[in-house]
Amino acid sequence: MKIKVINPNTTWEMTRTIEQAAISVKREDTEIVAVSPELGPASIESFYDEYLAIPGVLEEIKKGETEGVDAYIIACYGDPGLQAAREVTSAPVIGIAEASMYMASMLAARFSVVTVLPRIKTMLEEVVANYGMGHRVLNIRTTPMCVLDFERDPIAGMEMLRQEGRRAVEEDDAEAILLGCAGMADFANDLEEELGVPVIDGVVAAVKMAEAIVDLGKKTSKHKTYKFPEKKEYIGMLTSFGSQ
Amino acid sequence: MKIKVINPNTTWEMTRTIEQAAISVKREDTEIVAVSPELGPASIESFYDEYLAIPGVLEEIKKGETEGVDAYIIACYGDPGLQAAREVTSAPVIGIAEASMYMASMLAARFSVVTVLPRIKTMLEEVVANYGMGHRVLNIRTTPMCVLDFERDPIAGMEMLRQEGRRAVEEDDAEAILLGCAGMADFANDLEEELGVPVIDGVVAAVKMAEAIVDLGKKTSKHKTYKFPEKKEYIGMLTSFGSQ
Amino acid sequence: MKIKVINPNTTWEMTRTIEQAAISVKREDTEIVAVSPELGPASIESFYDEYLAIPGVLEEIKKGETEGVDAYIIACYGDPGLQAAREVTSAPVIGIAEASMYMASMLAARFSVVTVLPRIKTMLEEVVANYGMGHRVLNIRTTPMCVLDFERDPIAGMEMLRQEGRRAVEEDDAEAILLGCAGMADFANDLEEELGVPVIDGVVAAVKMAEAIVDLGKKTSKHKTYKFPEKKEYIGMLTSFGSQ
Amino acid sequence: MKIKVINPNTTWEMTRTIEQAAISVKREDTEIVAVSPELGPASIESFYDEYLAIPGVLEEIKKGETEGVDAYIIACYGDPGLQAAREVTSAPVIGIAEASMYMASMLAARFSVVTVLPRIKTMLEEVVANYGMGHRVLNIRTTPMCVLDFERDPIAGMEMLRQEGRRAVEEDDAEAILLGCAGMADFANDLEEELGVPVIDGVVAAVKMAEAIVDLGKKTSKHKTYKFPEKKEYIGMLTSFGSQ
Amino acid sequence: MKIKVINPNTTWEMTRTIEQAAISVKREDTEIVAVSPELGPASIESFYDEYLAIPGVLEEIKKGETEGVDAYIIACYGDPGLQAAREVTSAPVIGIAEASMYMASMLAARFSVVTVLPRIKTMLEEVVANYGMGHRVLNIRTTPMCVLDFERDPIAGMEMLRQEGRRAVEEDDAEAILLGCAGMADFANDLEEELGVPVIDGVVAAVKMAEAIVDLGKKTSKHKTYKFPEKKEYIGMLTSFGSQ
Amino acid sequence: MKIKVINPNTTWEMTRTIEQAAISVKREDTEIVAVSPELGPASIESFYDEYLAIPGVLEEIKKGETEGVDAYIIACYGDPGLQAAREVTSAPVIGIAEASMYMASMLAARFSVVTVLPRIKTMLEEVVANYGMGHRVLNIRTTPMCVLDFERDPIAGMEMLRQEGRRAVEEDDAEAILLGCAGMADFANDLEEELGVPVIDGVVAAVKMAEAIVDLGKKTSKHKTYKFPEKKEYIGMLTSFGSQ
Known part of the structure; x- marks a missing residue:
């Protein structure tokens, strides 16, 4: 296909x-x-x-x-x-947002999203609500990095995701992490290993x-x-x- | 201004x-x-x-x-x-959707929307939900007429709005009617007089x-x-x- | 009129x-x-x-x-x-609560309310829910000052509003502030200038x-x-x- | 006590x-x-x-x-x-509304309310929502009788409750009936026997x-x-x- | 009976x-x-x-x-x-969960639950949602103690409940505390006296x-x-x- | 695998x-x-x-x-x-319920479930709510047939599903049909062809x-x-x- x-x-x-x-x-x-x-x-x-x-x-x-x-x-x-x-x-x-949320829902009871700039938060809150996932999503965590920053400086990107991912697990008690941007797939596996919870890339x-x-x-x-x-x-x- | x-x-x-x-x-x-x-x-x-x-x-x-x-x-x-x-x-x-809903909320406890083709219903349901108006909106009533039909044949348009508006009042017990399309302003006053409830045009x-x-x-x-x-x-x- | x-x-x-x-x-x-x-x-x-x-x-x-x-x-x-x-x-x-919330909704995606005594919080939560604004309101912030305190000591009142307003912007990431009491109109403009977000007085x-x-x-x-x-x-x- | x-x-x-x-x-x-x-x-x-x-x-x-x-x-x-x-x-x-709803919730999964004049419906919808009972209440059924009509003409009142109660069971598939007015206690037992579902009087x-x-x-x-x-x-x- | x-x-x-x-x-x-x-x-x-x-x-x-x-x-x-x-x-x-929540709702506008291990939190969130109590429950507070720990070491249990109960009142501003486990009835009265808010045991x-x-x-x-x-x-x- | x-x-x-x-x-x-x-x-x-x-x-x-x-x-x-x-x-x-609902959500904006006996309705309403699908599900349609009836008399079963499926499309305006029982997979393809909307079997x-x-x-x-x-x-x- x-x-x-x-x-x-x-x-x-x-x-x-x-x-x-x-x-x-x-x-x-x-x-x-x-x-x-x-x-x-x-x-x-x-x-x-x-x-x-x-x-x-x-x-x-x-x-x-x-x-x-x-x-x-x-x-x-x-x-x-x-x-x-x-x-x-x-x-x-x-x-990719719906795919990641439906898949996460079959693996974890509650999860957090880690994404790019703070301004994107309202948009993602609406996405979450429209998919009926409000009771599952503990937090939408933003970073000071924009979309292309992750492309340009993957090492800083990984560090940022690691940081927010860890806080999602420790502070939100998140059972899975959803990567809230399409370009983050590379980071998913390493992050999953580090954090010990499923890390779902939407792509x-x-x-x-x-x-x-x-x-x-x-x-x-x-x-x-x-x-x-x-x-x-x-x-x-x-x-x-x-x-x- | x-x-x-x-x-x-x-x-x-x-x-x-x-x-x-x-x-x-x-x-x-x-x-x-x-x-x-x-x-x-x-x-x-x-x-x-x-x-x-x-x-x-x-x-x-x-x-x-x-x-x-x-x-x-x-x-x-x-x-x-x-x-x-x-x-x-x-x-x-x-x-105009938000303006009409906020204004209607200050005049009537519950209301219905009358709009164009049935396919538009899901879109308007999402609009209503995003504005937090789900508990106020009794029904989103569609007609078989498309947007420009109302422009082309205002007499048929008025008749259609009258019909659905009346059903909104009688069947939904609607306390106000919201016209769910920008080109319907002309009909609002006549309709209001006929139906005896506020008819709100968004424009x-x-x-x-x-x-x-x-x-x-x-x-x-x-x-x-x-x-x-x-x-x-x-x-x-x-x-x-x-x-x- | x-x-x-x-x-x-x-x-x-x-x-x-x-x-x-x-x-x-x-x-x-x-x-x-x-x-x-x-x-x-x-x-x-x-x-x-x-x-x-x-x-x-x-x-x-x-x-x-x-x-x-x-x-x-x-x-x-x-x-x-x-x-x-x-x-x-x-x-x-x-x-004035509905007017301020509808107006704020046309200017800002998310906002916080700053009001008087803590005991009023439950009442305002019910007001917010009844108006369908639960997804917009980030926080209802109370102060230790009662209604007439703001009348009697406007300088202390302004200071209190400034404090809670600033925390609303910095901690809640509020995009607008609603003044949750009728007597606070005087403070709105100064506060708006200071905080850099719309400050809405209900009156x-x-x-x-x-x-x-x-x-x-x-x-x-x-x-x-x-x-x-x-x-x-x-x-x-x-x-x-x-x-x- | x-x-x-x-x-x-x-x-x-x-x-x-x-x-x-x-x-x-x-x-x-x-x-x-x-x-x-x-x-x-x-x-x-x-x-x-x-x-x-x-x-x-x-x-x-x-x-x-x-x-x-x-x-x-x-x-x-x-x-x-x-x-x-x-x-x-x-x-x-x-x-009596909260008491009847909490009690009904311990006896039936879904229920309908039968009450007086249609205009009361919005008020009761708000009561139901404030008590978190929206998912339990199938319908709020009104009658053309006002509060004191039930006092003045209990035979007509009983007939009206019987009618709406029966429709609640048959059309709403209600598992219990809540009497939405304080003066209806007299009717509860007879109605319960007739309808075969719990009929709860709030008093x-x-x-x-x-x-x-x-x-x-x-x-x-x-x-x-x-x-x-x-x-x-x-x-x-x-x-x-x-x-x- | x-x-x-x-x-x-x-x-x-x-x-x-x-x-x-x-x-x-x-x-x-x-x-x-x-x-x-x-x-x-x-x-x-x-x-x-x-x-x-x-x-x-x-x-x-x-x-x-x-x-x-x-x-x-x-x-x-x-x-x-x-x-x-x-x-x-x-x-x-x-x-006992429904009984405690309905009773608490007749005594306090908002309340918190104190229960055993963190893993139980999702289950209780679903219970709360199914009873329509989401707007009343401020927090579900867990402890590191399992069910039988409270049985085996009631002194440590009481201390733990006291701690979390106090935080519920001070941090959540809870107006009542619900004990989220059947074996905690013994602690309720002492706790109520200490905290100054109703402490409800479900049994x-x-x-x-x-x-x-x-x-x-x-x-x-x-x-x-x-x-x-x-x-x-x-x-x-x-x-x-x-x-x- | x-x-x-x-x-x-x-x-x-x-x-x-x-x-x-x-x-x-x-x-x-x-x-x-x-x-x-x-x-x-x-x-x-x-x-x-x-x-x-x-x-x-x-x-x-x-x-x-x-x-x-x-x-x-x-x-x-x-x-x-x-x-x-x-x-x-x-x-x-x-x-199979979650799988069918998530899949349906990627194919249709609104859908209805067709299932067995009426008593099952409350259970499925809770399932739908727990998966956050309340806004998508138009109706849960029951039949007078129990689970094994579909096994024993597939011809009657198909007729029943056809009937309720058709009413789902015509009365609910359902855009997809979900088969609310595990034993109905055989019927899905024929039904889909007949009704002209996706028919999703959970298995x-x-x-x-x-x-x-x-x-x-x-x-x-x-x-x-x-x-x-x-x-x-x-x-x-x-x-x-x-x-x-």
């Missing part, structure tokens, strides 16, 4: 990291295609970046419809555009969820919410998103 | 309807500027349309920053891009909320969630959304 | 402070009438005071019906008697909400919950509250 | 009915004193009546402090003034709860929320409620 | 302690029979123990049906098997609730959820739990 | 059906071992059956620890004993989730909640569940 992993930001170094993470856990017969959109922000650290990354994500989904894609993964922890993506394809589309969780769903031949429901969008005109730069 | 009302879709006939509604309730010293973005969908009836309307909304906010705008209104009932919009300006930004509610907040000199908080976005590169069609 | 601001306690010095706050933000064509009831407690710091302030509030509303009042404000942060007040008039009635927020609603000609819904009370006999001191 | 049952309305016929219900279940060594306040409404069917009944309730609690009362019951289904009552005494104070539930708590020597907590009210001046008709 | 108190663990010393607590508060005409099951764990400190204690509890309920029992109490703070127990008898069955609370319900002649509802189990075959060690 | 599927009831015909369902979706390199416990009920249709099935489930988990099992599935829709099972192994343990969903988690090498967290149970004595029939 072919899984298209969309890194909603346009930093291809990060896309490569994500691709490596995805490939490292895929089954032999799974093909991973990891891409960044051709438009949008270099990283996502605000609602502004989040929403402006979505056109690129949707374009990649639409392209995927002619590329024989069996499932899509949106590889950014806010799951940007997830519900819209489900409208434009009948293939399953999986967000790898999502790859396995995608394989699971595709194996079953399940498709996105086209009844009510995720019906294909109504045909209509789009104008300006977004003309190509419309349909006649 | 100058209030910029952004109709997130690109149908200028609807923008004119919205503008008229806004002007009809503004104070003498308030200037209303109603616009549609230069890019995006002709109407919004799915998560797809919703998200793809946001770049246009954000562009209009950014333009507004050099136009002496005192407050912005996002005139589509899903409040598309509201949180991102708050990041790019320190002027207040008000969504006019938002105009008054904007005047209220600007009068007080209050600005969007720039602490944590709504800080200005981090400077970063954007590519492709969205290059202009980046900052150096 | 004429707005009657009812300070539910009987301390006229405080009523004057509240009146000044209201006048300072009213529009030119708005008339503010601020009163204390002729019966009831000198201040409200318990459920006991809260409930015993309500007869006076309702009497003032009833008087208002012959005074050409267009909207009422209940100026005590527990919004005492708000729902009953809505039953006895078809004019809008606005509580001024309520005045602007009232103007907004009256401008639109909206009335309290008389369907179901806020119907006029059934006619019936009242006895004892409260005989005048009955109807034949 | 001496239990003072306060019927918050001033209709002594109803107080006698309540007293009979209380006496019919009390233990031999329990003394029941049932009273109506000397001030207030003849019946309670709105927030207006609810709040205006509270001064009378509080006066009766205060009188009780010199009458050797061991526990108080507030016998109206909205539990009017319950939290204030707990402030003015260290004896336990029990509301008798509260009497037994009161005996239970007094037996244990438990008192209302005087830490934080229910501390005695601060000493302060009251004026007008309510002067006697103040303290010097 | 005859109340059968079932200590779900098989440590008879603890059953004796529980029996003493029950007897110390029972009414003269109440007979207390306290038992441990003939099968199951010596103590309950995990979901594993919890579930494996249930067959013994159910066996004791079934035996009770021929022993003239009027009400049952399940004396372990997780209320193990409570809903199943309600299926096999029409007598009331009361859990004594449950005895009084049972007396209250039996006095009223109320039975467990046999409609829907708590119907007698369907007749069916059981095999292996549990053959005797089946019916032909 | 080896997945042990535990049918908590002792009806081996049903276990074979479940095994077939599991085998039909497993990957080539996955080994499925499906068992019924040696003790317990022939079917599960009450809390009584639910709890009495758990000892058998736990015994099978314990046996599995020496059988080289990589993951366990509990194949009954109430997920009986799931949390206890997680305590006794470090291998992942997956319930097959759980098999794929198990493969996903085992692929990643993730284990149940042994921090706090799911630590191995404390060593202790068990007596009677359950002696073998203890440890020295």
Whole structure:
């Protein structure tokens, strides 16, 4: 099967990291295609970046419809555009936040998320609430590092995650740690060993969820919410998103 | 004061309807500027349309920053891009869904929303939950008419709203009706008279909320969630959304 | 338009402070009438005071019906008697707690309340829950000062608010501060400047909400919950509250 | 032990009915004193009546402090003034709504409330939410009969309760019925026999709860929320409620 | 009346302690029979123990049906098997957690639970949520002592409860303390005196609730959820739990 | 990898059906071992059956620890004993209810459950709430057929599911259907074709989730909640569940 992993930001170094993470856990017969959109922000650290990354994500989904894609993964922890993506394809589309939370829920009763800048906290609180995970999430821990800092200085990144991860276990009494950013997969295994609790990276969780769903031949429901969008005109730069 | 009302879709006939509604309730010293973005969908009836309307909304906010705008209104009932919009300006930004719900809460204990196509229901349920209004909203009633149908055939539109509005009062025991689409302002007064309960149009509610907040000199908080976005590169069609 | 601001306690010095706050933000064509009831407690710091302030509030509303009042404000942060007040008039009635929370929600994603004595905390928690604001309110911070202490010793009051406000920003990461008592309006602007986040006083927020609603000609819904009370006999001191 | 049952309305016929219900279940060594306040409404069917009944309730609690009362019951289904009552005494104070819901929760997984006029529904929804019983209560069923109608025409009252009770069992699949008004105790046993599910009258539930708590020597907590009210001046008709 | 108190663990010393607590508060005409099951764990400190204690509890309920029992109490703070127990008898069955929380709710607005090992916290959080008490419970405080430690070394146990109880009052601002284990009844009175807030032991609370319900002649509802189990075959060690 | 599927009831015909369902979706390199416990009920249709099935489930988990099992599935829709099972192994343990709900959440915004007897409804409502899925589940639809009826008369079973499934789509507007019983896997595909929405069987969903988690090498967290149970004595029939 072919899984298209969309890194909603346009930093291809990060896309490569994500691709490596995805490939490292895929089954032999799974093909991973990891891409960044051709438009949008270099990283996502605000609602502004989040929403402006979505056109690129949707374009990649639409392209995927002619590329024989069996499932899509949106590889950014806010799951940007997830519900819209489900409208434009009948293939399953999986967000890394939801994948990580559902997987964590099958391994641990309570957990904490460790993520990037403090400003992202409100967005993740809403994500957690929308997935019904409010009673499971003990804390959303932020760091002073932005998304690309983890890419640029992985040693400092690891140290930061170690620090907050340890505090999650010791202060929150967290039973698992969720890495709240797509580029952190590299750190998961080392961190897990150090902290002694499951450390879940959303990208790898999502790859396995995608394989699971595709194996079953399940498709996105086209009844009510995720019906294909109504045909209509789009104008300006977004003309190509419309349909006649 | 100058209030910029952004109709997130690109149908200028609807923008004119919205503008008229806004002007009809503004104070003498308030200037209303109603616009549609230069890019995006002709109407919004799915998560797809919703998200793809946001770049246009954000562009209009950014333009507004050099136009002496005192407050912005996002005139589509899903409040598309509201949180991102708050990041790019320190002027207040008000969504018509939130404005209508807060105003309704000061006039009625329980209410129902009447809106367009059934597929929009999940989106509005999430909006209601995010605003903490779940205990107040009795029902979200949909119609078989899409957004532009109300524009094209106002007589059928009025009849449909009358029908669902009446059922809201009789079956839900609704104490007020919220019109769940920006283009419905014209119908509000007649409907209110007929049904005998407050009928709230979001656009006019938002105009008054904007005047209220600007009068007080209050600005969007720039602490944590709504800080200005981090400077970063954007590519492709969205290059202009980046900052150096 | 004429707005009657009812300070539910009987301390006229405080009523004057509240009146000044209201006048300072009213529009030119708005008339503010601020009163204390002729019966009831000198201040409200318990459920006991809260409930015993309500007869006076309702009497003032009833008087208002012959005074050409267009909207009422209940100026005590527990919004005492708000729902009953809505039953006895078809004019809008606005509580300062609801007004401040709705306004804050349009300016900040998360906020904290700073109020008087610790015993008031449970009451405000219930108010917050009833308005669906539980996910927005980070903390309800109390002080060792009672209501009238702020009146008597404004310098100490300001210092106390400054202290708790600063802790709200630094410890709760609050994006706005709500002043949880009607007599604190004087402190709002200075505090806002100092803390760098919006500081919302409920009285001024309520005045602007009232103007907004009256401008639109909206009335309290008389369907179901806020119907006029059934006619019936009242006895004892409260005989005048009955109807034949 | 001496239990003072306060019927918050001033209709002594109803107080006698309540007293009979209380006496019919009390233990031999329990003394029941049932009273109506000397001030207030003849019946309670709105927030207006609810709040205006509270001064009378509080006066009766205060009188009780010199009458050797061991526990108080507030016998109206909205539990009017319950939290204030707990402030003015260290004896336990029990509301009939809470007593009936807690007792029902020990006998049935899900239940419905049958009560008087439709307008009361919002009030009872808030009561249910404040007691954390939202997941247990299937429906709040109203009737076209007001409080005193049940007193005046018990045959019609019984028929109405039978009808709504039956629909609660058949349509809601209710496992118990709660009688949402103090004057309905007489109907409970017959109804229970007819419907085949527990029918809980709040007055008798509260009497037994009161005996239970007094037996244990438990008192209302005087830490934080229910501390005695601060000493302060009251004026007008309510002067006697103040303290010097 | 005859109340059968079932200590779900098989440590008879603890059953004796529980029996003493029950007897110390029972009414003269109440007979207390306290038992441990003939099968199951010596103590309950995990979901594993919890579930494996249930067959013994159910066996004791079934035996009770021929022993003239009027009400049952399940004396372990997780209320193990409570809903199943309600299926096999029409007598009331009361859990000590629910009894203590309902009683506490009539005496204090907010409270904390003090219990045994940290691992039990998730279980109690679920119990609290299922009873709708999430808004009342400030904290679930654990200790490093296991269930039987309190039995073996009551002096250390008392010291531990004193410590955590004091922190509950001082740090959580708790208005009452709930003892989250059946064997702690002995400590309640001393602790209450020391801390100055109600300290509620579930066993004594449950005895009084049972007396209250039996006095009223109320039975467990046999409609829907708590119907007698369907007749069916059981095999292996549990053959005797089946019916032909 | 080896997945042990535990049918908590002792009806081996049903276990074979479940095994077939599991085998039909497993990957080539996955080994499925499906068992019924040696003790317990022939079917599960009450809390009584639910709890009495758990000892058998736990015994099978314990046996599995020496059988080289990589993951366990509990194949009954109430997920009986799931949390206890997680305590006794470090291998992942997956319930079919949670697996089906998490999978459905990635394919459909809102869904309904179709299950067996009405009495099971409360249990499933609690399961849904504990998994945070209350906002997604539109309805829990019951049938007059018990668990084994579906085994004995599959034609009637299919008809019943078709009927309720259709009503779920038409009346609830459900976007997916969850089969609320382990023995219904056979019906899923036909039903899905007929209804045009995803029909999710928990057993097959759980098999794929198990493969996903085992692929990643993730284990149940042994921090706090799911630590191995404390060593202790068990007596009677359950002696073998203890440890020295």
